[in-house]
Amino acid sequence: MPADFPSFRMLFHELAPCAEDAYHKVLLPWIPKAREAMSVLGRYGGLEAIHWRKDTPDDLCSGGDTSYYSCLERLYALSRVSDLLLTPFEPVPREALAVGYDENWQPPAVISAEERQAWWTALGMTPIDETRLSSLLP
Numbered sequence: 805m806p807a808d809f810p811s812f813r814m815l816f817h818e819l820a821p822c823a824e825d826a827y828h829k830v831l832l833p834w835i836p837k838a839r840e841a842m843s844v845l846g847r848y849g850g851l852e853a854i855h856w857r858k859d860t861p862d863d864l865c866s867g868g869d870t871s872y873y874s875c876l877e878r879l880y881a882l883s884r885v886s887d888l889l890l891t892p893f894e895p896v897p898r899e900a901l902a903v904g905y906d907e908n909w910q911p912p913a914v915i916s917a918e919e920r921q922a923w924w925t926a927l928g929m930t931p932i933d934e935t936r937l938s939s940l941l942p
Contacts, residue, residue, distance in 0.1 A: 809844055810837035811873065812881035819888050827919035835926050842927050845879055889920050 815838065818830050844864050847853065862868075865875040873881075892914050915923075921931060 810841050811878060812838070812841060812885050813873075813878075816881055816884050816888065819885065824914060827915045827923070831915070831919070831923050835923075838927050841878065841882075845875055845882070846928065848875060848879055889915060889923070893917065 815830070815834050818834070819826055822830050847864075863874050865878055866872040925931070
């Protein structure tokens with residue numbers, strides 16, 4: 805039987821058009837739903853999860869029923885939310901400037917670095933500093 809909990813797809817669609825104060829207007833109100841989703845999806849944070857596949861009977865999200873989103877598909881939606889929350893920190897590419905983009909252009913879902921970190925921390929995630937990250941990479 806598939807689990808019934810909020811989908812990060814809904815959050816993505818709420819964030820996408822939000823250009824101002826996305827943290828207070830969308831992310832903060834979403835924390836209870838996001839925590840509910842993470843209570844199921846959090847089990848994919850372990851190293852053993854790399855071997856799990858979607859659409860299996862033990863998938864808590866779909867129960868093996870392909871008409872429901874699998875946990876991996878739900879995590880993909882969370883990764884797209886992460887992408888939206890990162891875009892304000894990316895420089896406008898030189899190629900975009902060459903075709904007329906303004907160098908001060910701000911992408912949608914504008915939040916501060918502190919708000920971004922507070923959001924992920926509220927979901928139970930721990931920041932990894934660059935020194936520790938380089939020690940984890942091969």
